[in-house]
Amino acid sequence: MGKDRALTQSRQKGRLEKILAELERASEFDQLQSVSEQLRDYFEIDHLVYHWVSSSGQQYGFGTYSDDWVQRYVEKDYLRVDPVIQGCYQRFHPVDWKRLDWTGKAARAFQAEAQGFGVGNQGYSVPIRGPNGQFALFTVSHNCDDATWAEFTEKNRRELILIAHFFNHAALELEPDRAPEQAQALSPREVDAMTFLAMGYSRAQVAETLSISEHTLRVYIESARFKLGAVNTTHAVARALSRGLIVI
Amino acid sequence: MGKDRALTQSRQKGRLEKILAELERASEFDQLQSVSEQLRDYFEIDHLVYHWVSSSGQQYGFGTYSDDWVQRYVEKDYLRVDPVIQGCYQRFHPVDWKRLDWTGKAARAFQAEAQGFGVGNQGYSVPIRGPNGQFALFTVSHNCDDATWAEFTEKNRRELILIAHFFNHAALELEPDRAPEQAQALSPREVDAMTFLAMGYSRAQVAETLSISEHTLRVYIESARFKLGAVNTTHAVARALSRGLIVI
DNA sequence: CGCGGCCTCGCCATTTCTGGGGAGAAAAGA
């Protein structure tokens, strides 16, 4: 490796270090926005976005997408169409957009419109999950051919994972009102009840499975519903699931 | 900074690089075990453990804890007592053991017993969550005073986060992947129906919201139920949620 | 052009869930 190149690399590393340090100190939206732009420039890519979906479905984020696109995305509720969301929601690990399912009419229409707003044809997204069903996605996207993109992601994978986490940390600082929504834990019996209900058991079946009377079971369901702020059983099960209190 | 120290640092970095590369290639338990030990030596700490809890409650892991301790932990179902698990389960971010709640009889007894098995008084754990309630914890632990530990975690935070992710990646390779039964897509109306039901709306409310008759709504619910292989509405909503077909 | 999928609407009877009460025992924590 030539001396110059090594020097450049070292200088580059230093630049990234500086941005990361700023990211770690960041506590306001504008700072995160600025860091996003610096990182975009550093990586020499088209876009870089952090997108957060709370357990209640609210979403927000920051990054380099145009305001038009963000607004349209929220307006049109593209959360429910976006293959990146759909795909990453079921995945553990960072994923290249190429590996997602872009067949399907809605997906292709979405893709076309996204590219109209300057979103790249290539992308790489890092999913992060929270304890109560929160879901965040850190995405870099770019317009280039497959080989170039593969090289980029291979080279910067580690940095991207780290940045995703730092963004996530910063985003949580932004959001102060998590506490009230902090999941009140369910009692073991309540967890049992919710779990079997989520598995499709009727109340009678759950009661029999747990060897308790159906009346008793009802008390659990009701108290779980109360704790979860749910208006009916289905709602309670949905909340318990998306807050990670039960697993099926 | 002296030249020698810089050299040492660089050499150290190279050593870590080598271990990480091995970790990234690892695909078998023994390799991961070996990497754990190398990392322990590299960081000069007492223990380093990766611990995985699957959605069905099964747990496994690898690391440098003694077999005796691991066996005891599993036997005694310490998962339900361990403040590290309890604490990290509700947290987004890596956490220092000092910040956990060690009051409580069971917790203190657990702590005492753990230290008897050589687990350090200091620890730092990185939680990682999966799409279906999986929960993994990467932990480093050591015996030292607070200041030394604070310095260590501050210095190696980034590396630890990365290692946690690489371990996680490798652990997933280990796991005989349960075939993620191809989620059959729901029609848009079915998605609407499931979504509102998951939000706690009654049938009548959903029908009104979607401006369709309640009977039509029933057809959607039934076809969604059929597609999802669910026996009732709650079951269908639960499946739609955990397959990521709907988001609330 | 037929086939399948999607969207829309109706009636019946039966089962299941929900909301409002009340009450005692056991276990865990402060």
Next chain:
DNA sequence: TCTTTTCTCCCCAGAAATGGCGAGGCCGCG
């Protein structure tokens, strides 16, 4: 020790969901 939480059981009536029957129009695909 005392308090709180958890677990267990019981009543009733009204609301909601389910299962099974049928019907027509619209769209895209091969």
